[in-house]
Amino acid sequence: MVLGTYKEAISARATDKAIQNVAQDGGIVTALLSYALEEKIIEGAVVAGPGEEEWKPEPLVAMTPEELISAAGTKYTFSPNVWMLKEAVRQYGLEKVGTVGIPCQLMGIRKMQSYPFGTRFIADKLALIVGIFCMENFPRASLETFVDEKMNSSLESVEKMDIGMGKFIVNTQDDELNIPLKETHGYEQAGCNVCKDYTAELADVSTGSVGSPAGWSTVLTRTDTGASIFKDAVDAGIIETKSMDDVKPGLGLLEKLSTSKKDKSQKEIDKRRDMGLPVPF
Amino acid sequence: MSEKIVISPTSRQEGHAELVMEVDDAGIVTKGRYFSITPVRGLEKIVTGKAPEMAPVIAQRICGVCPIPHTLASVEAMDDSLDIEVPKAGQLLRELTLAAHTVNSHAIHHFLIATDFVPENLFATAVESVSEIRKNMQYVVDMVAGEGIHPSDIRIGGMAKNISELARKKLYSRLKALVPKVNDHVDLMAGLIADKDLPKGLGVHDQPIMASDKIYGKRDFFDLDRFTEIMPESWYDDADIAKRACSTIPLYDGINVEVGPRARAAKFGGFSEKGVVAQHMARAIEMKTYLSRAIAILDELDTSAPVYADHDPRGTNKLGIGVIEGPRGTDIHMAQVADGKTQYYSALVPTTWNIPTMGPATEGFHYDYGPHVIRAYDPCLSCATHVMVVDDEDKSVIKNDMVRL
The missing domain is CATH 3.10.450.750 (Nuclear Transport Factor 2; Chain: A,)
Incomplete structure (x- = not known):
């Protein structure tokens, strides 16, 4: 499947004006993590917070909705959130952690959950993983x-x-x-050229602007956890939704871009393999 | 007619050691000798010539039983050599780490001696409470020092990070909730040890005790001039043992001493009992003392205070001394740093102090009680080993020219 495994695709945005004002698109990441925080589904979240320099995000262990809002908006450059997970679980003392990441970061997180070498008692503390669509970084x-x-x-x-x-x-x-x-x-980062994941296929919930109109985001719910938290947030009125069938440009564009990233990367992978270079996939 | 009883390796302890007892016709030990046969670690040589921050990372890997005391003794020695003053909150976090580790370590020892003292109908209860206590204490070490086994966040200069207010409150309430559990456990073990009816006076010896502090360790206590270290060859009067013993013999004021919970209780708590039962009791009571200290630290800790002191790692070749009261006794690391590299490193560890005292402590009772005497010290050998066997054929170390590590 070109969009990975998902349960539901839907267009959505945060209803909170404070989030809409600072959000990149629909404010789904901020709204979803805030909701999880307030409902105690998570005790805190590792997000891309403001750094000392402009446009140089640094991982932030957000434990209040205000801190989450301070991290809203796409940065287009890397925030090493995975690196911060250990500290979030250790010195911050979080036992239920949320985080947000781009596809490559989620690969690291899921691998860590499968093989927790050096990440003892961390993998099992991750309660919500939100992924963002990413063509390159x-x-x-x-x-x-x-x-x-x-x-x-x-x-x-x-x-x-x-x-x-x-x-x-x-x-x-x-x-x-x-x-x-x-x-x-x-x-772009060199690794982006061999990455075949556009829609953060390993997330609990993936989101990004493509497919939805301005001010809205496309959401793919993927895991039981992700789907149930998203549904509860919608039911609670934190997030409003529209059917993908009713919005332009719709899911077709997302599928097109995802296919093109997969094809382009496969070509690069083949090329590197022909040259005898190692490729991770 | 004297006969030799050899237990090799001695069991339910960390590392390999041998207990050789000469006994009379009635089976009473007339001469006891205890010595390490664990292969040498050589970590002092590994860290020499490397950057100082390498030392705690390697020192903690000397053994998985005492990684926390070794890490702390190592950073304390480096702090001293580099003239660093650790911020108060950093020092409190270090002490908290050690207090939690010690409760955990004593609980493990109760598991090791369970078959000596705990009857079958209470076995599951005792083991369950050991597990519960360990789980909670290791959680504290995880949170505060980064990892329960090889703590990554105890650093030269303090600690890598302070804990969050959320973590402080969590740990505080968890440890408070653990108090009744630890009290019950200590009462259970103390009761069972008292009921065991070990012979009166078992393990009693006249050697002095040595301890630097009630809980954490004080470097000022250690006077290098009063310390001597001799080779096993000149200590053991049995030539066969002398050439196979792998630990040096440290002496304070020229004599061998006892370190550990009983030594601390005697020096700082007015505890006057001696021998096997007294050692077990002192250890059990320490679980309560250390837990209450951990709770007090969590109560007073300022989670917004700095925990790390910036410092110049180049060093002036000052001899730095780090003294930590580990679960098994006084752990002393010494380090010299110059030109940004460790020039000299030496670890003088708890069981090394006890080894020359433990063997003679078995004397005067039936050899059946020998292992009881040994286990009362909770010996842990791997860090104690400092002499390398160079002849694999007869397992001997080269006399006088032995390779010292």
Whole structure:
């Protein structure tokens, strides 16, 4: 299946205006983790919090909804959340942990749960894993190149980043700048080129903008845990939903992009294998 | 007619050791000798020439029974060599780690001696409470020091991280809830040990006791000038034993001593009993003392205070001394750091102190009681071994030129 195993695909957004205001799209990650926190399904969550420098996120063990909101929004560069899980379980004392990650991070987490070497008593403490759709991820230096060099602006002034309609877009206080997405090629993390997972297939719940209209997110519920927490959050009025059939551009676009990532990566994998290079898949 | 009774290896202890008892016609021990036959670890040589932060990481791997005391003694020695003052909260977290570990370690010992004292109908109860206590105490070590077995977050300069307020409250309430369990367990074990009717005076000896502190360990206590270390060759008057014994003999003021729970209780608690039963009692009572200290630390700990002191790791070649009261006694590590590298490292560990005292302590009673005397010390051999067997044929160490590690 091109979208991985899932129970339900649905378009959704957070009903809380405070979340909508800071969210990248529908605010699903923030809303879902906040709901899990308030309902004591989790005691805290490892999220990509604000770092010392702009657009350099650092893992944050969020234990309040306010801390979760401080971490809202897509960063496009890596936050090593998996690294923080151990500290969340140890010094922070969390016994039920939520986290959010991109597909490659979830591969690490699921592998850790299968083979908990060096992660004793950590894997079993993960109560909710939210995944985000991801085509590629950039080192911070790449973001700096896009904004400082290609757009002649500066990262410090950027308020929001987005990818859509074939463009890499940034919003500064008074301007919207963009470059064509093809100009970003070659600046992504090297591993992205051999990654075949677009929709975070190993998550409890996956979410991302593709397939839903602006301000909404597409949600794939995957595991029993994920589906039941999501359903409860909807029932509680934290999240509102629309059928995927009723929204544009719909699930078709998600399937198309997921297929293209799989195909493109398979080509790269084959190419590397032909050259005798090791590939992880 | 004297006969030799040899128990090799002695059982229900960590590491391999041999108990050789000369007995008279009635089977009474006239001469007891106890010595380590565990292969050498050599960790002091491994850490020499490496960066100082390597020492605690390697030292804790000397043995899986005492990783916490060794890590702590190692960082304390390094702190001293590098002239670091650890922040108060960091010091409290270290003490909390040790207190929790000690309760856990004493509980393990109760499991080891269970077949000596616990009747069948109470066996499951005793083992169950050992497990419950261990689970909770190891949870504390996990939280505070990163890992229960090889703590990753005890660092030179303090601790890697303070614990969160949530963790502090959790640990506090869990340990409070554990108090009745530990009290019942201690009462059960103390009662059973008292009921066992071991011969009066078993294991009593006249050697002095040595302890640095009631709970954590004090480096000022250790006076290097009063300490001497001799080779087993000049200690054991039996040539066969002398060449196979793998631990050096440490002496304080020129004589062998006893370290451990009874020594601490005698020096800091006015405890005057001696011998096997007294050692078991002192150990059992320590479980209560250490648990209440752990709870007190969690009560007073400021979770927002710094726990780590920035420091210059290059060093001035000062001899640093770290003294920790481990479950089995005084654990002393010594280290010198210069040019950012460990120049000298030595570990002087609890059971090493006890080894020369344990053998003679079996004297005067039937050899059947020999193992009881040995187990009362809760010996743990692997860290004690410092001399390498160089001849595999006859298992001997080279006299006088023996390789010291």
